[in-house]
Amino acid sequence: MKYTILFGFLSAVIFTSTAFSQIQTDVVEYKHDKAVLEGYISYDKAIKGPRPGVLVVHEWYGVNDYVKKRAEQLAQLGYVAFVVDMYGKGIRPTTPQECGIQAGKYRNDRPLMRARVKAALDELKKNKMVDPERIAAIGYCFGGAVVLELARSGAEIAGVVSFHGGLDTPTPDDAKNIKGKVLVCHGGDDPHITMAAVSAFHDEMSNAKVDYQVIIYGGAVHSFTNPDAGNDPSKGAAYSPSADKRSWEGMKQFFGEIFK
Amino acid sequence: MKYTILFGFLSAVIFTSTAFSQIQTDVVEYKHDKAVLEGYISYDKAIKGPRPGVLVVHEWYGVNDYVKKRAEQLAQLGYVAFVVDMYGKGIRPTTPQECGIQAGKYRNDRPLMRARVKAALDELKKNKMVDPERIAAIGYCFGGAVVLELARSGAEIAGVVSFHGGLDTPTPDDAKNIKGKVLVCHGGDDPHITMAAVSAFHDEMSNAKVDYQVIIYGGAVHSFTNPDAGNDPSKGAAYSPSADKRSWEGMKQFFGEIFK
Numbered sequence: 001m002k003y004t005i006l007f008g009f010l011s012a013v014i015f016t017s018t019a020f021s022q023i024q025t026d027v028v029e030y031k032h033d034k035a036v037l038e039g040y041i042s043y044d045k046a047i048k049g050p051r052p053g054v055l056v057v058h059e060w061y062g063v064n065d066y067v068k069k070r071a072e073q074l075a076q077l078g079y080v081a082f083v084v085d086m087y088g089k090g091i092r093p094t095t096p097q098e099c100g101i102q103a104g105k106y107r108n109d110r111p112l113m114r115a116r117v118k119a120a121l122d123e124l125k126k127n128k129m130v131d132p133e134r135i136a137a138i139g140y141c142f143g144g145a146v147v148l149e150l151a152r153s154g155a156e157i158a159g160v161v162s163f164h165g166g167l168d169t170p171t172p173d174d175a176k177n178i179k180g181k182v183l184v185c186h187g188g189d190d191p192h193i194t195m196a197a198v199s200a201f202h203d204e205m206s207n208a209k210v211d212y213q214v215i216i217y218g219g220a221v222h223s224f225t226n227p228d229a230g231n232d233p234s235k236g237a238a239y240s241p242s243a244d245k246r247s248w249e250g251m252k253q254f255f256g257e258i259f260k
Numbered sequence: 261m262k263y264t265i266l267f268g269f270l271s272a273v274i275f276t277s278t279a280f281s282q283i284q285t286d287v288v289e290y291k292h293d294k295a296v297l298e299g300y301i302s303y304d305k306a307i308k309g310p311r312p313g314v315l316v317v318h319e320w321y322g323v324n325d326y327v328k329k330r331a332e333q334l335a336q337l338g339y340v341a342f343v344v345d346m347y348g349k350g351i352r353p354t355t356p357q358e359c360g361i362q363a364g365k366y367r368n369d370r371p372l373m374r375a376r377v378k379a380a381l382d383e384l385k386k387n388k389m390v391d392p393e394r395i396a397a398i399g400y401c402f403g404g405a406v407v408l409e410l411a412r413s414g415a416e417i418a419g420v421v422s423f424h425g426g427l428d429t430p431t432p433d434d435a436k437n438i439k440g441k442v443l444v445c446h447g448g449d450d451p452h453i454t455m456a457a458v459s460a461f462h463d464e465m466s467n468a469k470v471d472y473q474v475i476i477y478g479g480a481v482h483s484f485t486n487p488d489a490g491n492d493p494s495k496g497a498a499y500s501p502s503a504d505k506r507s508w509e510g511m512k513q514f515f516g517e518i519f520k
Contacts (some may be wrong), residue, residue, distance in 0.1 A: 219469065
């Protein structure tokens, strides 16, 4: 009985707290060298003062509603979320072939990949809502590989989270530059990122004494966080409600630790 | 300001809730065939009615203060925790050699290992404080291997958690019997349980379509949850405060899911 009252009490308080939030999402145009980029910034207007910032890097589709929704979810958690545009304003590929071409440009040119995401980091650090000492980056698929490269570049960042992202790099020795913590959320049955890749990533991180974690979700395949990926794991990419929920909770726990 | 008040409010409520708890730990003598076993049961006397139960299986040292402390921590979370005695009343090895002999008996006789831990499960299920539909088992090192064998035996159990436990089994096909969910908390640099073992475990679980998760904690070695293991990872076994905290949080999240 005592507990029922307590839980009712807590629920009421949490409900009230949620009711305060006023999520706003604005388009942001910014630049990297001569490239014009267009992302979003999402934040809770009800929060005053500097708070942690989170870069969100898209899948190989580029900036879309999915990644924008993730930014809004992060804003609901109290962070300033910045949707990175890796490809450039208006470059929004629609077919797998076009996606492959765009993503390939950066996969095959890691210095460009690093510099492009660094431009977004610099943009976010300038934002007055953001505490520049408490910034993280998360990424999905292609974006997962991007945030790991950002870490390997030695960027001043508290942590990165990859969701079903590529783990390989042409310069594994750069892991020694990593300044923050690393969390990899991996689908155990992802046909594109095998257990051999997980093992190689472990070697890379372990050799460089990085503070990293890898969580393997059994049965999950590529794209497990994205409802648009469908529900047939035999295709190699599919949404997994349980792995989506677990990995989001894992990220929240990770942020709780790095944003202390 | 609004948030400060809210957080103050929440802290006060949580503090009050903690103040209610009255943890009690009793010695339990029980049997498996002719073997007399002596464990502990730990619970919060302030909680009324059936609640989830958790078996806790010891390291190769057998029942000791460490595992008893874990049971008390589980009781503080609101569970009924049962410290399993795998070796038998009074069998408390002290040297690594004696520990190896005791643990080896069960490692080399998996049917005995399974039956011995099943006796504890039956004992816990009979307890009136426990909801028999919501039982999990956790284990440390040797105990991690034990709870995985319990799962492979087809025991009716909601989930198992292994902390730095052995992952191999002579009968990987038995994974198809697993009824609950599985969480493995693994030290990335554990010299006794290599990435090859993690990979083999993944294959075993994946083939049987088990709902499993493996969390790899970078830099952690064997015994990472136990402060008595010292702080020199170069010895292959050492306490890691961060991996200890992370894995305990991971367990709590897992329990939140399976004990819904």
